[in-house]
Amino acid sequence: MSLIDRILDLAALPAGVLPKPALAMARLSLFDWLVCGRAGINEPLSGKLRRLAEDEGGRGAASVFGGAPAPARMAALVNGATSHALDYDDTHFGHVGHPSVAIFPAALAVAEEAGTSAQSVVEAFLVGAEASVRIGMALGAVHYNRGFHQTATAGAFGATIAAGRILELTREEMRAAIGLCATRASGLKSQFGTMGKPYNAGIAASNGVECARLAKLGFTSADDGLAGAQGFIPTHSDAPDTEAGWETPPPATFLFEDIKYKLHACCHGTHAMIEALLTARRETPDLSTVTVESLHLRTNPRWLAVCDIKAPRTGLEVKFSYNWLAGMVLSGKDTARDDTYSDALAADPELGAFAGRITVEGDASLTDMQAEGSLKLADGTQLAIDHDLGRQLPEAELAAGLRNKARALLGDRGEVLWQAMQGLSALSARELGRHTGA
Known part of the structure; x- marks a missing residue:
């Protein structure tokens, strides 16, 4: 069976066959997405996009984080960017992408406009996210490594499928929507x-809304814009594998269940190192930038082009700097709080001095979720460090971690939002959208 037909089958799965464990993770992702979106409302880029939405005007059909309702496509654009502004959202390492920020904004905007339920948003998101992971795996590591941002590329297909599912596209309309997305998806x-x-x-979210709505209007496209001749996958990957991951097809297996959540407000590629250093500090409390003479870190080579900024100039760039983040952990700075990452932090002389004592090396034997290394202390002692983010945590432990994160970002409003999500099955999409407010 071709990849496009497999994806179309996935897009058409009845709600009743979606696995309960995967739906439970999708609900956690919804909570986490809302938390990240609300926490990102005051970021400069969020205000600029809300201004763009206000300037363009249009029918206010869908909710916007921290702003007035806007047309669905514009709401998806603003909400996708706002919820990714802190770089604190979930990651799927099957293709190294952030599903929630690309797909939930599209699903919610279209569902609010269509007047469907909050549950339909979760179901559409889950199917779209699963499709994005599997399309991302078909594109392969070479797609990401050569400079494409899977959140925006594979994520746009997931957003299209989620929006199309809400709009109840026929199989041929969904095929057209995917074909349109193939000529629209982008991100570097x-x-x-x-x-x-x-x-x-x-x-990605905006493209999903646009492509699904155009297909609903009868817009035509390539029969197989995904993996056909001169389609998205063959033109955007030198080593595509359209069979990747399909030895375990849905609905029996949903790869989305391996989603990982951030508990540090920085690039997910740095989290294994951070956790390894935090473990070392718990075991050796006197570790600091003073007592550590040097750090040698080994990480998957793909991260060297992502989060190995040696001399960050801004708080944003600090989030992509192994050298700065290692010093932050060892000097006791809170990597979980987004307000830690100020522009002043990039000029911190202590961190700058320690950064020069760190070497980062690519090691292809490590997965995207692993980090290993060694600390050399001033007294000559060598300490080995390692961490693997791939360990699956129980749902209750995940929920507790996300609630703590919500409280750290939103204060008491975080717990109010958590309680509201417990009644999700009774909410409409429009009622869900109200939780994007400040």
């Missing part, structure tokens, strides 16, 4: 460390 890693990175997420 060169934007990392700037406002352009979260903008990529907004573009």
Whole structure:
């Protein structure tokens, strides 16, 4: 079976066959997405996009984080970028993308306009996210490594499928929507460390709304814009594998269940190192930038082009700097709070001095979720460090971690939002949208 037919089958799965464990993770992702979006309302890029929405005007059909309702496509753009502004949202390492910020904004905007339920938003998101992971795996690591941002590329297909599901597209309409997305999807890693990175997420969500709605209007497209001749995958990957991951097809297996959540407000590629250093500090409390003479870190080579900024100039760039983040952990700075990452932090002389004592090396034997290394102490002692983010945590432990994160970002409003999500099955999409307010 061709990839496009497999994706179309996935897009058409009845709600009743979606796995309960995957739906439970999708609900956690919804909560986490709302928390990240509300926490990002006051970021400069968010205000600029709300201004763009106000200037363009149009029918206020969908909710906007911190702003007035806007047309669905514009709401998806603003909400996608706003929720990725802090770079604190979930990650799927199957293709190294952020599903929630690309797909939830599209699903919610279209569902609010269509007047469907909050549950339909969760179901559409789950199907779209699963499709984005599998399309991202078909594109392969070479797609990401050569500079494409999977959140924006594979994520746009997920957003299209989620929006199309809400709009109840026929199989042929969904095929057309995917074909239109193939000529629309875009996003580059060169934007990392700037406002352009979260903008990529907004573009993906906006593209999803646009492509699904055009298909509903009867817009035509290539029969197989995904993997056909001169389609998205063959033109955007030198080593595509359209069979990747399909030895375990849905609905029996949903790869989305391996979603990972951020508990540090920086690039997910740095989290294994951070956790390894935090473990070392718990075991050896006197570790600091003073007592550590040097750090040698080994990480998957793909991260060297993503989060190895040696001399960050801004708080945003600090989030993509192994050298700065290592010093932050060892000097006791809170990597979980977004307000830690100020522009002044990039000029911190202590961190700058320690950064020169760190070497980062690519090691292809490590997965995207692993980090290993060694600390040399001033007294000559060598300490080995390692961490693997791939360990699956129980749902209750995940929920507790996300509630703590929500309280750290939103204060008491975080717990209010958590309680509201417990009644999700009774909410309409419009009622869900009200939780994007400040």
